[in-house]
Amino acid sequence: MTARVGVITFPGSLDDRDAARAVRLADAEPVPLWHAATDLSEVDAVILPGGFSYGDYLRAGAIARFAPLMERLADAARGGMPVLGICNGFQVLCESHLLPGALTRNASLHFVCRAQRLRIENAKTDWTRAYEEGQEVVIPVKNIDGCFIADPETLEELESSGRVVARYVDVNPNGSLNDIAGICNEAGNVVGLMPHPEHAVESLTGPSSEGLGFFVSVVQRMVSA
Amino acid sequence: MARFVVEVMLKPEILDSQGQAVARALPRLGFEGVTGVRQGKRFEIELEGPADEAATERVRKMAETLLANPVIETFELRAE
Amino acid sequence: MARFVVEVMLKPEILDSQGQAVARALPRLGFEGVTGVRQGKRFEIELEGPADEAATERVRKMAETLLANPVIETFELRAE
Amino acid sequence: MTIYGTESARPAVDTVARAAETPDVALPYAELGMNDEEFARVQRILGRRPTSAELAIYSVMWSEHCSYKSSRVHLRKFGDKAPHSDALLVGMGENAGVVDVGNGWAVTFKIESHNHPSYVEPYQGAATGVGGIVRDILSMGARPVAVMDSLRFGAPDASDTRRVLDGVVRGVGGYGNCLGLPNIGGEVVFDPCYGANPLVNALCVGVLKPEGIKRATAPGPGNQVILFGAGTGPDGIGGASVLASATFDEASHQKRPSVQVGDPFMEKLLTECCMEIFAEDLVVGIQDLGAAGVSCATTELAAAGTGGMDVNLDLVPLRDPTLRPEEILMSESQERMMAVVEPAKVARFLELCKRWDVPATVIGTVTDTGRLRMTWRGETIVDIPPGTAADEGPVYERPYERPADLDALQADSPDKLPRPSTPEQLRDTVMWLAGSPNLADKSFVTSQYDKYVQGNTVLAMPDDAGVIRIGDGPQGIALATDGNGRYTRLDPYAGAQLALSEAYRNVATTGARPLAVTNCLNFGSPEDPGVMWQFARAVEGLADACQALGVPVTGGNVSFYNQTGTTPINPTPVIGVLGVHDDVTRRVQISFNVEGMSLLLLGETRPEFGGSEWANVVFRHLGGLPPRPDLAAEAALASVLVGAAREGLLDAAHDLSDGGLSQALLESCLRGGLGCTVTLPGDPFVELFSESVARAVVAVHPEREARVAALCEAARVPVRRLGVVGGDSFTVEGQFSIPLTELREVYQGALPSLFG
Ligand SMILES: Nc1ncnc2c1ncn2[C@@H]1O[C@H](COP(=O)(O)OP(=O)(O)O)[C@@H](O)[C@H]1O
Numbered sequence A: 001m002t003a004r005v006g007v008i009t010f011p012g013s014l015d016d017r018d019a020a021r022a023v024r025l026a027d028a029e030p031v032p033l034w035h036a037a038t039d040l041s042e043v044d045a046v047i048l049p050g051g052f053s054y055g056d057y058l059r060a061g062a063i064a065r066f067a068p069l070m071e072r073l074a075d076a077a078r079g080g081m082p083v084l085g086i087c088n089g090f091q092v093l094c095e096s097h098l099l100p101g102a103l104t105r106n107a108s109l110h111f112v113c114r115a116q117r118l119r120i121e122n123a124k125t126d127w128t129r130a131y132e133e134g135q136e137v138v139i140p141v142k143n144i145d146g147c148f149i150a151d152p153e154t155l156e157e158l159e160s161s162g163r164v165v166a167r168y169v170d171v172n173p174n175g176s177l178n179d180i181a182g183i184c185n186e187a188g189n190v191v192g193l194m195p196h197p198e199h200a201v202e203s204l205t206g207p208s209s210e211g212l213g214f215f216v217s218v219v220q221r222m223v224s225a
Numbered sequence B, C: 001m002a003r004f005v006v007e008v009m010l011k012p013e014i015l016d017s018q019g020q021a022v023a024r025a026l027p028r029l030g031f032e033g034v035t036g037v038r039q040g041k042r043f044e045i046e047l048e049g050p051a052d053e054a055a056t057e058r059v060r061k062m063a064e065t066l067l068a069n070p071v072i073e074t075f076e077l078r079a080e
Numbered sequence D: 001m002t003i004y005g006t007e008s009a010r011p012a013v014d015t016v017a018r019a020a021e022t023p024d025v026a027l028p029y030a031e032l033g034m035n036d037e038e039f040a041r042v043q044r045i046l047g048r049r050p051t052s053a054e055l056a057i058y059s060v061m062w063s064e065h066c067s068y069k070s071s072r073v074h075l076r077k078f079g080d081k082a083p084h085s086d087a088l089l090v091g092m093g094e095n096a097g098v099v100d101v102g103n104g105w106a107v108t109f110k111i112e113s114h115n116h117p118s119y120v121e122p123y124q125g126a127a128t129g130v131g132g133i134v135r136d137i138l139s140m141g142a143r144p145v146a147v148m149d150s151l152r153f154g155a156p157d158a159s160d161t162r163r164v165l166d167g168v169v170r171g172v173g174g175y176g177n178c179l180g181l182p183n184i185g186g187e188v189v190f191d192p193c194y195g196a197n198p199l200v201n202a203l204c205v206g207v208l209k210p211e212g213i214k215r216a217t218a219p220g221p222g223n224q225v226i227l228f229g230a231g232t233g234p235d236g237i238g239g240a241s242v243l244a245s246a247t248f249d250e251a252s253h254q255k256r257p258s259v260q261v262g263d264p265f266m267e268k269l270l271t272e273c274c275m276e277i278f279a280e281d282l283v284v285g286i287q288d289l290g291a292a293g294v295s296c297a298t299t300e301l302a303a304a305g306t307g308g309m310d311v312n313l314d315l316v317p318l319r320d321p322t323l324r325p326e327e328i329l330m331s332e333s334q335e336r337m338m339a340v341v342e343p344a345k346v347a348r349f350l351e352l353c354k355r356w357d358v359p360a361t362v363i364g365t366v367t368d369t370g371r372l373r374m375t376w377r378g379e380t381i382v383d384i385p386p387g388t389a390a391d392e393g394p395v396y397e398r399p400y401e402r403p404a405d406l407d408a409l410q411a412d413s414p415d416k417l418p419r420p421s422t423p424e425q426l427r428d429t430v431m432w433l434a435g436s437p438n439l440a441d442k443s444f445v446t447s448q449y450d451k452y453v454q455g456n457t458v459l460a461m462p463d464d465a466g467v468i469r470i471g472d473g474p475q476g477i478a479l480a481t482d483g484n485g486r487y488t489r490l491d492p493y494a495g496a497q498l499a500l501s502e503a504y505r506n507v508a509t510t511g512a513r514p515l516a517v518t519n520c521l522n523f524g525s526p527e528d529p530g531v532m533w534q535f536a537r538a539v540e541g542l543a544d545a546c547q548a549l550g551v552p553v554t555g556g557n558v559s560f561y562n563q564t565g566t567t568p569i570n571p572t573p574v575i576g577v578l579g580v581h582d583d584v585t586r587r588v589q590i591s592f593n594v595e596g597m598s599l600l601l602l603g604e605t606r607p608e609f610g611g612s613e614w615a616n617v618v619f620r621h622l623g624g625l626p627p628r629p630d631l632a633a634e635a636a637l638a639s640v641l642v643g644a645a646r647e648g649l650l651d652a653a654h655d656l657s658d659g660g661l662s663q664a665l666l667e668s669c670l671r672g673g674l675g676c677t678v679t680l681p682g683d684p685f686v687e688l689f690s691e692s693v694a695r696a697v698v699a700v701h702p703e704r705e706a707r708v709a710a711l712c713e714a715a716r717v718p719v720r721r722l723g724v725v726g727g728d729s730f731t732v733e734g735q736f737s738i739p740l741t742e743l744r745e746v747y748q749g750a751l752p753s754l755f756g
């Protein structure tokens, strides 16, 4: 049975078709989900793609959070469904309080697009089990509101419970606290990631194909579940 | 017609990179003696009906749920 | 120590895409009856010295040259 | 009824009936940029004075920007001399040209300027420049797949340059990134002549099926005219308010601002909405609203269709309810489109718009009356033959004359400038050039642009051309833009050819077959005979070169009046070349990736330094003649590069252009992180810094050297072994060796230290 991975399109989503391509390359079936829908079409996992939902006007992710489908998603996520928020998707997850902290304007105040080296810090989440802990991968980042912040207690809790999923290596492109590039919830099924693994799935069009592991991970989980 | 102003500022402990950039730019432009700059947002909201308690409550709810992110921001609200 | 607030808003004839996006989102969140939303910026500026005429003038100059873009924005300034 | 009275709250309307009755009312046509003769012509066409709304339409449609009245007689040469091309599906004259790239795919692309607005308000000017060209591509029926930006700013250390550059780059990025279009290339050039005249030229490319091509036409009486997208506000209508205030309601109509503001989110919605509308084949014609807004869309659609249209201006959704009809007609509000839809399909059209939150309104109907009629508040305010506004604008044969200073300029050859000769001097020159703003690393700019979005970017900056995969591959396209104002100042005919040459070469260097051309001609005032001469010569040069290289011009844009006082910018034709890759996996990059590869130099090097970066950077010298264009050599080089790429022979290739061999080698070294060692048989200064055309350096596996040499010989392209890839320095035997770390520091540090 192939895993069905939903990809939500909000108005202003940009990397939805790329996320679907990545799902396909991981041998799963991508299922387009429309933000205004009221059910999740029986998917096994969901990706909130990158982009500028609602233009990122007001705050990145602030308006998309209220999409009808997000209520369903929140329930499903609490019930253990794997959810990956990439860039704008990460911002939506934080705005929805499915993940702690917030993503604010980059320290440089510039949009930054670069091939970024990351270290996978937690290889046990639903989206990282195809990696080794400590493995380094090169994946694009591209954002202007990618600076992860959280209050000291939250940060301490994320660090001590191993919920920092990925960290920037060499360069911190946006000023994130503790070089944090991605985090997860307590159960490890909801992951937010600022870099874009869906743009590192073919070496022809990305800096590497090392992002594929995120999508392979969730497929492996479906199979083992 | 009721008019409200909602002012949203980052919590003081949150790094305000935009405010800091302004603060850094000022001396370059010849403005000395500035000891701090903070940058936030300002919304003007117009509602049908009178500017009564109920309207204020509605705007407060908008501010809490949408206009400000309580994780990093605080807001103030006033009728105009 | 002098404290000023500078409020920067788009000129009324300039498209306020951010305010409009908020205005369009509100009904979907169950907030009806909102007839207009405008979004602008708010700066808090702290200066050394007293909040006198001269300080006000300096902040006005900052607002004109850096905080606001006179081509599309207007500002208001007040001491706090 | 009083004519222009204030007796009621309702301002008076200048109706067609009124215009016929009051021939002597003075209209402010001069303020709208119309001369006496043009105004008289409008009167002759209409047989009466125009209403103020009609004047609004004619004045914008007959403006230089919309009518090409000064350039048209010259631009014809692109058509007259166009080489035959089987690939051309839509030529010049539509919103953008369309070329067949094979395998059932077509591509449309165009470059356009937004220079003046980008000086007034850099962020919004640049942002709306991107937005405007994207809508042109959209209106051809294509999905936009990438953008490029060709930028020119004043002296890097001039006080205003930072403001303009910062805003322009943020604007290009802010709009394109939010729209989800990868930025795959462009230019950043500094020269004092662009100080108060920055050039912001934006290119967009889109992909479609040949059967899906859409046209700007309104055929079929009874078909509905739908305006969709953003509301109409007082954007960019400084001129219209002259009309409104001078004629009518002095007090309440201040001169309106002329800044246009972009909303990329709305454009993204518009794009997705159009894709679904096209997929269901819901339109018979479509036009974007750019400069001249509703005036342009209605007149052009009607003129190209059955010929008539009735429009009710009261139905135009307004952002500002106080707008007068003249202002509605001239408004340049962004993110709007106009579609012509069969009545039976209107409901579905509106439904799709609703799904995407795109406001859409039926505002008119196609007729066969031959007249464009518009009503406002129940009165007829426009009744004109639409073709007279859209197609029959004035055409000027402006006087032109070779600039008086050109002889002296060309005589002032760089030959007398002292040249570096010792190893130290040569080394210093390499470093100096590498760290000069025009040659230094542009990552400070390009890292602010998303190049990955859509997942089809095969090559982007800093490679020689952007390459985009089409469909699921393996086919794809390559695009490059180039222009050199210094060369063109020295010799406009050659300068335009050199720009084409370079873009052509850049595309071929990636392994793509060059196919078609777009151009943006940035010049001073056409009323200056010297400028007009530059323009005529440049167009002639470009047309001849396109013919020689077999690549037709498919579209473009002219921007005049780029001057400060009476001083024009250096004439700056920016040329975009589109090429095709049959298999994008065979694309060739600039980076030296593998130790031990042999370096070959293709092409012939002559001592050519007129207009060179060396003369510019070291001496601020501009004089002499630019490098000699050699189109035959260019075509031969391209055939070798394309053939070698197809056979998979090249590990890297980089064309030689600004800064010459030295610059090309160090860019390839720094990109790949590997050094090189080369031997220069001739005068090292000439070898390193000459800007002769039709040259490229390639890295090939030693075993493949012979095959590449054979290809060169067959095409009569001179080839010479330069050296080898490897190590961690840029070494010229017997001269100098510069550690890459040192080079990297100056190359990458320059722009951040100026603008960071
Ligand atoms: N404004 C820009 N936007 C996007 N890419 C740019 C821009 N300016 C320069 N580039 C890219 O940087 C690289 C180097 O530019 P340049 O040296 O001008 O190239 P070339 O000499 O090959 O034409 C190219 O890939 C070019 O497309």
Ligand SMILES: [Mg+2]
Residues within 6 Å of the ligand: D463, D464, D506, D655, D657
């Ligand atoms: Mg090149």
